[in-house]
Amino acid sequence: MTFNIYDLTSFNQWVDKTLYDSLPAFWAMIIEMTLIGVAFLLFYALIGLFLVYAERKVCAFIQNRVGPNRVGPYGIFQTIADFIKLLMKELIPINKADKFLFNLAPFIVIIASFMAIAAIPFGLGLHAIDFNIGVFYVMAVSSLGVIGVLLAGWSSNNKYSLIGAMRSGAQIVSYELSVGLSMVTIVILAGSMQLSTIVEAQRDGWFIFTGHVPALIAFLIFIIASTAETNRGPFDLAEAESELTAGYHTEYSGIKFAFFFLAEYMNMFIVASIAATLFWGGWMPLHIGGWAGFNTVMDYIPPFFWYMGKTMVVIFIMMWFKWTFPRLRIDQLLKLEWKYLLPINLFNIILMALIVLLGWHF
Amino acid sequence: MNSIITYLKELFGGIKTLLKGMMVTGYYFVHPRSIITQQYPENRKTLQMFDRFKGQVSMPHDENNLHKCTACNICEINCPNGSIEVISKQVEKADGKTKKELDTYIYKLSMCTFCGLCIKVCPQDAIVFTPEFEHAVFNQDKLIKTLNKPGSSLKEKVKEPINII
Structure with a gap:
């Protein structure tokens, strides 16, 4: 396996080849799709959390405020806390x-x-x-x-x-x-x-x-x-x-x-x-x-x-x-x-x- | 032709004003010193409150424990919430005259809305707002305060000579 941070093509081909060699083609394809899906989900969640934090900080500095600064150092865990709160909220049905x-x-x-x-x-x-x-x-x-x-x-x-x-x-x-x-x-x-x-x-x-x-x-x-x-x-x-x-x-x-x-x-x-x-x-x-x-x-x-x-x-x-x-x-x-x-x-x-x-x- | 010039003038004028706005906010973004938020519990020791902050009503006493309140009751009458109660007493003076003097000045902080009417109407300027703001206590009775210090008395006005011009 060759892992080069400047060009990940060879790494991808290595993963692809290993999967197709060891598994039937159908399952290899399913696993590849799942891997990419999980990678995107993780990326999506992390970027979302980071951007909410960044927005609040940028907005605060522009408006002469400090922004989130209580949860963790410089408030970096604020968005995670907010997200946990949102997950536990009731889903209100609308008449x-x-x-x-x-x-x-x-x-x-x-x-x-x-x-x-x-x-x-x-x-x-x-x-x-x-x-x-x-x-x-x-x-x-x-x-x-x-x-x-x-x-x-x-x-x-x-x-x-x-x-x-x-x-x-x-x-x-x-x-x-x-x-x-x-x-x-x-x-x-x-x-x-x-x-x-x-x-x-x-x-x-x-x-x-x-x-x-x-x-x-x-x-x-x-x-x-x-x-x-x-x-x-x-x-x-x-x-x-x-x-x-x-x-x-x-x-x-x-x-x-x-x-x-x-x-x-x-x-x-x-x-x-x-x-x-x-x-x-x-x-x-x-x-x-x-x-x-x-x-x-x-x-x-x-x-x-x-x-x-x-x-x-x-x-x-x-x-x-x-x-x-x-x-x-x-x-x-x-x-x-x-x-x-x-x-x-x-x-x-x-x-x-x-x-x-x-x-x-x- | 004229309309095209107006169009372009509007366009570039708009861009110019937008950039001017972005310069102001960009300046604030790169100058963290311009932040005006007070980090309260951390900077409690160095916190400077503002002169005009309406913290609580208090009665200033001078070094001889003298205050200026004549117990005229105007503040009590003007208070919309009944948070002030002025109790006066009759004192016999050395020359045999009896005079009304302040006994206790009761200020109920729990009922005060900090409207400042009492301070505005006081003819003697005997009460002022001071910037203390940490009012939290465990017992409600502690919110009923006596503003005049024990043993204090009225500061006699020095009679100014009347100039007749």
């Missing part, structure tokens, strides 16, 4: 609610984010499914979550939930366009929709540098639109606390609420990792064409850490503007999309196409 849809909604939300995480390249060889339409798949799957949100709002028998869900629907329909078009800008530059190819194409420089102006504009639009797509502030109209108590998850309690809560953070993580993959090179270390010494030094940091670091920076930017800007009104939200982001995006695609055709990128 006249549509029981089936009410119970189904949190699962749809969480399954949508689960499906998206499968196609994300975490590192060389740490990639569950490498579709040739990876970008398209992630975009399609991550927008499935809105079905869960709409179902939750519809089945709760509560006006606040319904208004929140309807706002969320209007928001996703408009902002999905901007997310898609800014991804298309990068797909034009990369010439591929396969996430592994996109990462490989950034070996000599990340797309945000090689694509210069249009890539930068696309990155800004992607960050804004994807924040709106994940229903985070300043676009959190779907759960505007001051107007709608908690929006679509008003009636949920206990573990079902925890599902919505976790899915929100995981969607943020997915969106941030897509941004890191498309614009900042995913797990690819920072390479500057021609600087061989610098490149080798950068290669010593394992790809997974590059990937996590970039994702965390994007997540920090998203948290930063969540806790800085006030919430938009629904008309301002739609105006921002249809009057500003969409025209700029369309213009940006033409600009990118011209630059690629004329070879003006690095």
Whole structure:
């Protein structure tokens, strides 16, 4: 067995070969799928817990507070304590609610984010499914979550939930366009929709540098639109606390609420990792064409850490503007999309196409 | 053409103001010293309360154990919760006159809402708010406090000469 932290492909092949050699093909496949599923579940839970803690700390520092600091050193066990509390809470049945849809909604939300995480390249060889339409798949799957949100709002028998869900629907329909078009800008530059190819194409420089102006504009639009797509502030109209108590998850309690809560953070993580993959090179270390010494030094940091670091920076930017800007009104939200982001995006695609055709990128 | 200029002006003006906001919050994020939360039980020894903090009503006494309360009862009348009770006594002075003086000033902390009316109306400025805030006790009776110290008496006003202009 060869275990190389910089390239896990050989390790994966070794596991695969050992399983298929010692077991019938069917059981080997089942075990492999279970292993990957368990790995993702663990990753999902850990990242969810960490992001809730990070959000509370970042928000606290931005607002001149300390944040969680009582449970464990610097409050690092706060989210675990919160999660245990949520698990022990009573699941309150709602009168006249549509029981089936009410119970189904949190699962749809969480399954949508689960499906998206499968196609994300975490590192060389740490990639569950490498579709040739990876970008398209992630975009399609991550927008499935809105079905869960709409179902939750519809089945709760509560006006606040319904208004929140309807706002969320209007928001996703408009902002999905901007997310898609800014991804298309990068797909034009990369010439591929396969996430592994996109990462490989950034070996000599990340797309945000090689694509210069249009890539930068696309990155800004992607960050804004994807924040709106994940229903985070300043676009959190779907759960505007001051107007709608908690929006679509008003009636949920206990573990079902925890599902919505976790899915929100995981969607943020997915969106941030897509941004890191498309614009900042995913797990690819920072390479500057021609600087061989610098490149080798950068290669010593394992790809997974590059990937996590970039994702965390994007997540920090998203948290930063969540806790800085006030919430938009629904008309301002739609105006921002249809009057500003969409025209700029369309213009940006033409600009990118011209630059690629004329070879003006690095 | 004009509308395009307005559009671009709005766009870049918006981006500029958003960045300005992010600069402020970013400054706070990288300056942990700007945190204003007090870590109370840990910093109990060094905690500085604020002058205007309404901790509890108290009656300042000077070094000769003299206070300024004339037992006029205005604070008791003005208290909306009945948390003040002023008990006065008649004292015979050296020159044979009897005078009303403060006997006990009872302040029931458990009933006080810290509205500050008693302090506002006091004509002698005899009572003030002090910033002590650790009021927890095991027995409810301890919340009934006597504000004037034992053996204290009224500080006589020095008669100021009246200037006739």
